[in-house]
Amino acid sequence: MSDSSTKGSSQNPSHIRLKGVEKIYPNGYKAIHGIDMEIEEGEFVVLVGPSGCGKSTLLRMVAGLEDITHGEVYIAGRKVNDLEPSQRDIAMVFQNYALYPHMTVYKNMAYGLKNLGTPKDEIDKRVNEVAKLLELEELLNRRPKQLSGGQRQRVAMGRAIVRKPTAFLFDEPLSNLDAKLRVQMRLVIKNLQARLGTTTLYVTHDQVEAMTMADRLIVLKDGIAEQIGTPMELYDRPETQFVAGFIGSPAMNFIEADLSDDGNTLQFGDTKLPLKEKLSNQTSKITFGFRPEHVTLSDSGAMSLQVNLVEHLGAESIIHAKLGDSPITLRLNGHIDAKNGDTLKVDIDADRYHFFDKNAGIRI
Amino acid sequence: MIENRPVSTAISHFVLLAGVAIVLFPIWITIVAASHDVARLLEVPLPLGLGDQFFENLKQVVGKGVEGSTPIGIMLFNSLVMALMIAFGKISISLLSAYAIVYFDFRFRMLFFWMIFITLMLPVEVRILPTYEVVAKLGMLDTYWGLTIPLIASATATFMFRQTFLSVPDELLEAARIDGAGPMQFFWDILLPVSRTSIAAMFVILFIYGWNQYLWPLLVTTDKNMMTIVMSIKNMMEALEETPKWHHIMMTALLAMIPPVLVVIGMQKLFVKGLTETEK
Amino acid sequence: MWPASQAVYQSLLVEDAFGMSSQFVWLDNFIELFEDDHYIKTFGRTLFFSAMVAMLSLSVSLVLAAMADRVIRGTGIYRTLLIWPYAVAPVVAGALWVFLFYPTTGIISTFLTSMGYEWNHQLKGNQAMALVVIAAAWKQISYNFLFFLAGMQAIPKSLIEAAAIDAASPAKRFWTIIFPLITPTTFFLLVVNIVYAFFETFGIIHVVTKGGPANATEILVFKVYNDGFVGLDLGGSAAQSVILMVLVIGMTIFQFKYIERKVEY
Secondary structure, X not given: OOHHHHHHHHHOOOOEEEEEEEEEOOOXXXXXXXXXXXXXXXXXXXXXOOOOOOHHHHHHHHHOOOOOOEEEEEEOOEEOOOOOHHHOOEEEEOOOOOOOOOOOHHHHHHHHXXXXXXXXXXXXXXXXXXXXXXXXXXXXXXXXXXXXXXXXXXXXXXXXXXXXXXXXXXEOOOXXXXXXXXXXXXXXXXXXXXXXXXXXXXXXXXXXXXXXXXXXXXXXXXXXXXXXXXXXXXXXXXXXXXXXHHOOOOOOEEEEEEEOOOOOEEEEOOEEEEOXXXXXXXXXXXXXXXXXXOEEEOOOOOEEEEEEEEEEOOOEEEEEEEEOOEEEEEEEEOOOOOOOOOEEEEEEOHHHOEEEEOOOOEEO | OOOXXXXXXXXXXXXXXXXXXXXXXXXXXXXXXXXXXXXXXXXXXXXXXXXXXXXXXXXXXXXXXXXOOOOHHHHHHHHHHHHHHHHHHHXXXXXXXXXXXXXXXOOOHHHHHHHHHHHHHOOOOOOHHHHHHHHHHOOOOOOHHHHHHHHHOOOHHHHHXXXXXXXXXXXXXXXXHHXXXXXXXXXXXXXXXXOHHHHHHHHHHHHHHHHOOOHHHHHHOOOHHHOOHHHHHHHHHHHOOOOOOHHHHHHHHHHHHHHHHHHHHHOHHHHHHXXXXXXX | OHHHHHHHHHHHHHHHHHHHOOHHHHHHHHHHHHHOHHHHHHHHHHHHHHHHHHHHHHHHHHHHHHHHHHOOXXXXXXXXXXXHHHHOOHHHHHHXXXXXXXXXXXXXXXXXXXXXXXXXXOOXXXXXXXXXXXXXXXHHHHHHHHHHHHHHHOOOHHHHHHHHHOOOOHHHHHHHHHHHHOHHHHHHHHHHHHHHHHHOXXXXXXXXXXXXXXXXXXXXXXHHHHHHHHOOOHHHHHHHHHHHHHHHHHHHHHHHHHHOOOOOO
């Protein structure tokens, strides 16, 4: 392990580095397509994407549970491709927690340290510290099956923390919890991570979870990194139509539109939308996108929508409407008094237009 | 995927292959012995490879029998009848009694369950004497019924089907009731199809159980034409203790194992699934 | 149909009662048995035989299952190859092993003799015992292997992965995680193997040694048969049957309790 470790450490300050990482299964299926990314020390990075996009596979490759077909993975400057999971100095929290059912909470947390040959009193000290941190002191002598879902989740985290690893890896740790607990645990994990300052790679399919927890996120689709950036970068300037539709709730509206020859107006249905800046694209087929929250009601509005259904959430109203054949969702503050069949006139915030090439789905 | 190093994988395969070799060695030797003539099998060291007498031995054993005994063909047929009767008989009785125990709330249900369980869990070997006297009194010695009925009546399968039925969700019964199915319809249309893996597993187990029966047939059959193939092996070895005709014995042994082995391997998937899921 | 099957059961209940109906002699037979040194010895021999069969068969199949659980490809093929002995009748199994160990010509016995170890299970009691133990254990490997493998494959993969991250070596993972988690299976198999060795090995012993030499391989079931059908001591044989029944009932109840116990993951 020592000879391969020299290369990365000197010139690279990043803590976890993926270089052209690819995964090809023996049956020829390519699950991960050349991922490059650098995670800085103490950063909280979330891997997000729909199910089957390869996010868990990527995480497991970092953990050492899956072989790396091509490319390199560095952790703390060490190339870890050929290291066993236990030699990578990482800790992982699994979706089903993977607590050892035949061991008490205490033993679950102590198991890793024991295997590393840590002295008994040191193990004892560290387990108790972590138990205190996670409010598990009362539960140390219980078995996993005597715990609630939230408690198991905390034990799984305790088991990771107690090792004081270089990095935490989380594989959808909150997906087995109910909605309320999930929101709570989100905060707990985020706070803990900030306090411990441990580099973290976190996998989830839930974009809200991703947006609220991440310093930066990677949106993965079909094994390809669509975009890497901070939550606000992804929200404000999605690089692909997929990212635009994936981040934000309710999802962004998309309308098929034609760009005029001079690049100054956009036409869809009866609507003509003048553009602030000239737009140029190889073809005139454009996908025009705007977020439900970036519209205002106005009697002189450029677009007329047919209202279909209004959801009153109290603080805001979600309006499902149609523009021609395209479904449009609006999110407006307060109580909007509209019903099925009404016509609403709206304006879209001109600074918040998004344009994508219709065929390639790439931002223009 | 963890620590999937070529070396450790190779060691695992090596151990497994060694295990397979040890486990299958006696069977290989049986085939070898069945393919030589008697003289070769008395020379030391014995052959480890195949000889050329296989079909000669087969013809002799199946058609004419060994040393004036019944031809093995008849015994094979007897064994088959016995195994099938036991398997089907036991499965039908067990299905019904398990159905009654699980779904009908009659009085003393648990008492019945334990009674059936305790009295019938007993292997035939344990209750040979009383069973033998009853069968003898009923004049069923040397008949297929005498061979099979005492073996059919046992609770092992009842117990396994009870486990299977218990794992069928109650909602299924409720849904069937709402759809207007009576108890028998529920049994035929829903319970049986749902339990087909365990039925298949039971069939394999019971077929083998029936085929391999030894002590009971030994007691109730005196007529040579009612003998089963499994019994005949013992007879051959006994009759020929001075100079064992190994080539014929091993050929018979081979014939005796082929049907059950085929059943097990042919129905392996259902068998393994049914076995490990219902028994646990 | 139910009353019909009930009738069959009823007939069997009567039949069992019939066996016990010689009640007046009952206790005498018992006392006689427990005062009989020979019976006590047979009892001890049966226990020894069962323990040996269970240990040999369980340990071999545990090793094989652990290996089969580790390899990614070929598990199914190994299973198919290892399942064979399950289907072989005890008598047939006995015959095969006799052939291999036949004193004058057997492949293994002549090999052992040429190595300087005199093999003759027809004369030497401990060798006879060893041979029936091997034959009985051989037949049970398939069954144990299937259950061990199923038990191991039921363990969630993430547990093993968690242990790998927790720096446990493959051997350590086996002993600290896998083995404790298949304890219920092991217990179940232990009982099944003992029941098997007690009651289902009659055929093997009958063909291999007939209980000899000098009763060295006579186990309880064999003695029931011998006393009842060869010695025609019906009362004593029946009393032995009753004792065996109690044993079976005890073991099945024990097994029944463990059957419902499962590990929750």
